[in-house]
Amino acid sequence: MGAIMLQGTGSDVGKSVLVAGLCRALVRRGYRVRPFKPQNMSNNAAVTADGGEIGRAQALQAVACRVPLHTDMNPVLLKPQADRTSQLIVHGRVRGTLGSVNFRAARGELLGAVLESYARLQAQCDIVVVEGAGSPAEINLRAGDIANMGFARAANVPVILVGDIDRGGVIAAVVGTRTVIDPEDAAMIQGFLINKFRGDPALFMDGYAQIEMLSGWRGLGVVPWLDAVARLPSEDAVVLERRQFSVDAPLVVACPVLPRISNFDDVDPLKLEPGVDLRMVGPGQVIPAEAVLVILPGSKASVADMRAMVAQGWDIDIRAHHRRGGAVLGICGGYQMLGRTIADADGLEGPPGSVAGLGLLDVETVLGGTKTLEAVRGRALGAEFGGYEMHMGQTDGPDRARPFAMLGDRPDGAISRDGRVMGSYVHGLLASTELRDALLQPLGSASAGQDYDQSVEDALDEVAALLETHADVDAMIALAMG
Numbered sequence: 462m463g464a465i466m467l468q469g470t471g472s473d474v475g476k477s478v479l480v481a482g483l484c485r486a487l488v489r490r491g492y493r494v495r496p497f498k499p500q501n502m503s504n505n506a507a508v509t510a511d512g513g514e515i516g517r518a519q520a521l522q523a524v525a526c527r528v529p530l531h532t533d534m535n536p537v538l539l540k541p542q543a544d545r546t547s548q549l550i551v552h553g554r555v556r557g558t559l560g561s562v563n564f565r566a567a568r569g570e571l572l573g574a575v576l577e578s579y580a581r582l583q584a585q586c587d588i589v590v591v592e593g594a595g596s597p598a599e600i601n602l603r604a605g606d607i608a609n610m611g612f613a614r615a616a617n618v619p620v621i622l623v624g625d626i627d628r629g630g631v632i633a634a635v636v637g638t639r640t641v642i643d644p645e646d647a648a649m650i651q652g653f654l655i656n657k658f659r660g661d662p663a664l665f666m667d668g669y670a671q672i673e674m675l676s677g678w679r680g681l682g683v684v685p686w687l688d689a690v691a692r693l694p695s696e697d698a699v700v701l702e703r704r705q706f707s708v709d710a711p712l713v714v715a716c717p718v719l720p721r722i723s724n725f726d727d728v729d730p731l732k733l734e735p736g737v738d739l740r741m742v743g744p745g746q747v748i749p750a751e752a753v754l755v756i757l758p759g760s761k762a763s764v765a766d767m768r769a770m771v772a773q774g775w776d777i778d779i780r781a782h783h784r785r786g787g788a789v790l791g792i793c794g795g796y797q798m799l800g801r802t803i804a805d806a807d808g809l810e811g812p813p814g815s816v817a818g819l820g821l822l823d824v825e826t827v828l829g830g831t832k833t834l835e836a837v838r839g840r841a842l843g844a845e846f847g848g849y850e851m852h853m854g855q856t857d858g859p860d861r862a863r864p865f866a867m868l869g870d871r872p873d874g875a876i877s878r879d880g881r882v883m884g885s886y887v888h889g890l891l892a893s894t895e896l897r898d899a900l901l902q903p904l905g906s907a908s909a910g911q912d913y914d915q916s917v918e919d920a921l922d923e924v925a926a927l928l929e930t931h932a933d934v935d936a937m938i939a940l941a942m943g
Contacts, residue, residue, distance in 0.1 A: 462583045463941035464618045467654075468593035468609050470634035474625035475656040477518035478690050480592045482924035484525040486934055489925060493586040496522030499575040500537040500568070500594055500608040502547065504723035504761040505695075508834050508849035513553015514538065517726060518592070521694055525921050533578035537571050537607065542721060542762045543811050552578065555832055569605030572615060579616055588941050591618055597646060598638040610646040619651045619940045621681060624672075627657035632668055632675075639676040651940050652679040654932060659686045662931075682932030689927075692920040694726035710738040712906040715752040717742045717775050719766040724759040724851070727792050730891040730913040736906035748778035753904045754788045755779055757795025759851075759888065762810040763826075767798045767818060776819055783821055788904060789882045791822075793852050796874060796884030800824040800856060809853060821882040822875050824858030837887060839873065841866035842899035848889030856886075866890075 467483075469476045480496060487494045498519050507520035507530060515535035523530045532553030539547040539559065549556045549567070551574055559567055582589050594608035597620075603610065613620050622638060624631040635653050653672065658665065662683045673680050716728050718741050731739045742748055748755060757779075760766040770776050783789060791799040797818065804815040805828040818826075830853060838847045846866075858875070865874030865885045874885035891897050891913075898908035928934060 462589070463587060463938075463943065464583070464589040464591060464616070465937055465941035466591035466593060466613050466618045466620045467623055468597050468613075468620050468650075469595070470598065470622065470624045470631070470638055471596045471628075474623050474628075475684075475687075475690075476592050476623050477521070478687065478693065478924060479623060479654065479656060479684065479928070480590050481518075481522045481525040481693070481921060482687075482928045483934070483937065484522050484590050485921045485925035486928050487588055487590070487938070488526055489922075492588050494526045495528065495582040495586045495589050496526060496534050496592070497579060497582055497589050498535045498592040498594065499579070499612040500539070500571070501535050502539040502541065502594065504540050504721065504759075505726060506538065506540070506724065506851060508836050508851055509534075509553055510836075511553065512834055514550060514834055514851060515553065517694055517724070521917075522590070522592075524917065525925075533581050536575050536578035537568075540723075540761055543765065546811075548761070553834075566605065568607060572607045572611065575607050575612060576615060579612075588938070593620075596638070597622075597642050600641055600643075603643070603646075610642070610649060613649045614645070618649075619943075620649045621937065621940070622650050622653040622678065623656050624653060625657050626655050626665070627659065627686065631655060632672055635672050635678075636675045639678070650678055652681040652936070654681050655683045657686050658683050679936075681936055682928075684931050685927065687924055687927060689920040689923040691732070692916050694729050694917070710734075710736050710906075712736050712754075712901065712904060713738045713740060713749055713752045714754045714756060715740050715742050715748050716756045716758060717748065717770065717773070718744070719758075719760055720769050721760050721762040721766050722758055723761045723794065724792075724888050727758055727888055727891060728756055730897060733909065733911040733913060733916060734897065734901065734906070735909055737901070742775075744773060748775055748782060750782075750785075752782060752787060754790065754900075755782055757789070757791040757798055759792055760794030760798070763794035763797045764803050764805050764814065764816045764828075765811050766794065767803060767816045770798065779819060780821070783881065787881070789821060790900070791882075791884040792890065793886055793888060796822075796886060797826040797854070797856060799882060799884045800826055800858065802826070804828065822858070822877055822884055823860040824856050824875050824884070826854055826856040828854035830854065833886075837868045837873075839866045839868040839887070841873075841885070841890070841896060844893060844895035844899040846887075846890050846893035846896045848887040848892070850886050851888060852886055856884075
């Protein structure tokens with residue numbers, strides 16, 4: 462069975478999207494394909510068919526392969542919950558917490574679990590398309606590595622190195638990687654791709670040839686800037702600093718970007734609505750007074766993020782927004798922050814303690830118990846929807862008597878007495894066109910009716926077609942099949 466691995470000269474060079482696009486291109490050619498990322502670090506995750514969780518990028522790549530999500534696609538997931546600690550997920554289940562002190566030693570011990578998952582995927586398909594993490598040039602992290610060359614060499618998978626020309630210095634990034642990594646690691650790299658090129662590729666042909674000469678690696682294409690990426694869910698919170706969704710639209714929706722924000726792709730379907738001006742509010746900015754709806758997204762550490770909200774002054778902005786008649790929707794951690802208190806006596810998300818919430822919902826949250834990981838379907842605001850739950854803890858109080866949704870015969874979330882504050886534990890709600898319409902109509906802007914899932918499918922096909930045009934997919938297949 463074949464395999465090919467895309468590694469990058471750095472983070473956010475576009476590996477995740479290129480893997481998704483390559484997966485879709487191979488599927489369109491008739492291959493059975495599976496995505497794989499040995500180790501991921503992200504607070505954006507998705508629930509799998511086998512009841513676990515994987516990184517959001519691997520979920521998108523599974524969609525690109527037209528196969529159900531499975532925990533083997535991302536056997537090790539690290540979810541940062543403080544500056545120096547991360548929750549460790551192995552084969553979709555919480556295994557504990559890793560800190561800066563024990564991270565490297567513990568990581569190396571996980572190679573066996575990674576190879577087990579990889580072997581199972583290989584047995585199911587013709588080609589596994591593997592995504593690296595960060596960069597192999599981070600040679601200070603090479604010992605015990607399972608994310609890049611440590612995996613590639615253990616599994617004998619050929620590597621393609623991806624460089625991002627949009628950030629500048631791509632010649633140095635590719636050639637510099639060749640210079641600093643171990644010669645045996647460098648021998649795994651069979652070619653390179655230049656990504657995010659704007660303008661006429663002919664202008665870069667001299668630079669492209671110089672990379673080939675100086676690195677000794679074969680060039681496999683110059684991929685243009687992919688506009689379709691804006692229609693795909695993103696995994697990395699770092700891109701939020703550059704996200705600009707604002708348009709000239711009558712309905713302003715604001716979403717504060719908290720330090721431990723998670724599953725922020727929950728708001729992505731609003732980009733389909735021409736009547737919505739979606740504003741991601743970063744640190745140092747205020748919640749816009751003209752907003753008619755504030756969405757509080759998920760959080761990996763809701764106690765810490767609630768404190769961060771107060772430090773930013775957003776708690777004042779949101780309460781003032783509510784007093785002016787504005788609506789608020791909290792999802793998962795955002796739902797918890799809408800309540801009166803959040804208690805974490807066992808220190809599951811950081812130091813033990815509790816924090817006062819916004820007090821816009823008469824509920825209280827106690828963190829603890831078994832992590833809920835479940836795909837669900839239900840009805841809210843008179844509309845059908847699908848989504849998934851991914852949380853630890855229980856929320857209860859008088860406002861739960863007015864549930865936001867019914868998941869079969871089980872109530873979810875809460876609505877305030879005035880009906881303008883809503884909270885739910887279900888991610889993915891807004892992918893439902895019917896639910897978006899039910900949410901937006903009372904605010905003054907009906908949904909345009911576009912299907913979010915179909916929009917993602919169309920974007921994947923667009924990326925695949927551009928790869929077929931601008932990259933040597935035949936050569937990549939030949940490398941994968943050995």
